Amino acid sequence: MTSAPRVERIEAAGRAAVGECPVWHAKDRALYWVDIPARRIVRLRPESGQRSEWTLPEQVACFAFDAAGSIVAGMESGLFAVTLQDAGDVRVTKLAAPRFDAPGMRFNDGRCDRQGRFWAGTMVQDMAQASTAGALYRFDANGTLSAPIVDGLITQNGLAFSPDGAIMYLSDSHPQRRLIWAFDLDTDTGMPHDRRLFADLNHHMGRPDGAAVDADGCYWTCANDAGCLLRFTPEGKLDRTVAVPAVKPSMCAFGGDDLSTLYVTSIRPASNATDNDGSVFALRPGVQGLPEPGYAGMLPVA
Template sequence: MNNMQPETVTVERLEGAGQAPCEVGESPVWREQEQALYWVDIPARTIARLDIGTGKKTGWRLPEKVACITFDRHGTVLAGCETGLFAVSLPTAPEASVRKLAAPDFPLPGMRFNDGRCDRQGRFWAGTMVQDMAAVSPAGSLYRYDAEGTLSTSVVDGLIVQNGLAWSPQGTTMYLSDSHPARRLVWAFDYDTDAGEPRNRRVFADLNQFSGRPDGAAVDSDGCYWTCANDAGLLLRFTPDGRLDRSIALPVTKPSMCTFGGRELDTLFVTSIRPADGANEHDGHLLAVRPGVHGAPECGYAGVL
């Protein structure tokens, strides 16, 4: 194991997010115009919102599992769920209003969308997986949903647990991971920003050499890639040339995804998963980490839902 000693950084558990932990917290999204953070709990079929200033939490329930979200310019949610992509309106809680937009041809039963994020041009990318991770099935694929509302065919296939989508600040490098214990890899691609096509796939970080599995990720303004090291309770930062240069210990076992937010984009908000056995008091809760760097702003969906 090629691990470095984790840094001591102040990590805050956001009590305003609620005392009840998520089973599988995922897909944190910072809404600058609201100064609010949104995220999901996949098995609970919920989208949550936390007003950072007041600490008020709001939640909406969907008719099926929701794994990843982004917003269009009018505040409608684009969500990757079990059976496809949905436009989700968030009226008065607790029920959301949903409309199905598109769905891939799932090759196997028991699949769903997993990790999703927009590129710098506002195309929404999301991948699929077989929900039974014990099956070790490489039936997952990565898809692109463009601003015209067209869902692509599979762009990257052979994925077990698709994860880790992120783009460099200029948008010319795309990152993608497979977080299954049998893979534990992060890939980088050259990204054609005009065509929305990733090319020249290569291994960027092999977490078989480190602790944990590469789950959700974010990129900072220096172009460094932060990944949640699931099962290791760490945030790992890799430089653009694939070198591990920072490791931050977290009070949760299974950090799942991170995003930069706050007024100065200087806070990493981290969701987490609550283990079925041996969970501690922080597992499943939302964390705020201030790593001393700023994030690269994330883009929403460029189309109108």
């Protein structure tokens, strides 16, 4: 039986209202993440504790780096190229925008597949509406935004890819759904097919928020509202539960020089929040992660 890893709050990271999308940038040896309502991208260098932040013109929910260090980001009105400059300055250029099927929408969870295509989904921000206007999109290396690949989503989340890139995971974290699906992914065309239920969190705990896949091919999901991480084997069997000291863990990512540290962002609830809620946490779960793929296209210098 695997012993429970020690979970540490990273004091230098500060607090976020809605911390999301942790990304380990190996070249910088730094962890990046977003605070969605604050319109902020944050960077922390764990060794020195140096923290930097950049405020964007719109809410930003997900992003990925390209080879030159520029960022493709999913924001409120579309996808943007973002250049982070010294002294907190930022430049943005709009790349593409889907047709939003309802008012009050924005991008939510997103990341690159193993071939460097950027995937991101949309949602209606007012979750009380339980609107199914959300959809998943693919932004390829040629700068082309796809039509909706998966539609009918309420709160799109949980994007992750198997080590060989042939399986794509996607979740809907809305309380009325709480489902994780797996798809076979054609790695040449970027088209998913054979959608199937991977895990139903109605039979476990929490809501399936952001996720990461480890080197063993196991899928880690943040169980929002349950204060824990759940790891599922490639067969969809729950094999580990790790408690974290925040009720709403939001997304996790492997980082550190050996990719053996699991970083976890969290959300600060509107009421009864503790000092831990909204913090970033770190733990060493005894497994390694995979390098986070970057965007394979060339972004314009914003």
